[in-house]
Amino acid sequence: MKSIILLVMIALVPFSCFSQETPKKDKEQHEIKPSKNEDGEWDLTVIDTQFDYFLSAVARPISQYTESYLKTKNTVLVNEWNGYYNSGRYRNIIESGIDYDPKENYGIKFEYKLYQVFVYVNWKYKLRLNGLSGSDAIR
DSSP: HHHHHHHHHHHHHHHHHHHHHOOOTTTTTEEEOEEEEEEEEEEEOOOOHHHHHIIIIISOOOGGGOHHHHHHHHHHHHHHHHHHHHHTTTTTTTOOOEEOTSOOOOHHHHHHHHHHHHHHHHHHHHHOOTSHHHHHHOO
């Protein structure tokens, strides 16, 4: 009787080693993609409860920027961000890449919001991004 129980237990050990779920692929691509809203304007959705507070209370107003300045900064910052994402640095902060085309005319509202995402990450997580201007880098 003992040998039968031992034999059954030995036979079941390999099956208990199999995982319950199929593991996610390590290089599964997550990207933040700009999309157009109902009015036909480009929009960016940020899912973080503190971001709206940051925009209204901490961030510099949109009137202090020009669209060309924001586009130039966003091009540099998106490249830096995607470099960190692709290399796996700051995995606890950077969970997705950003699909951004500098040739596309997104409009100043979108460019401002995207730039403020980078400023927000610096403000909340203290992640230093080299493309941020000095006045926005550490607030």
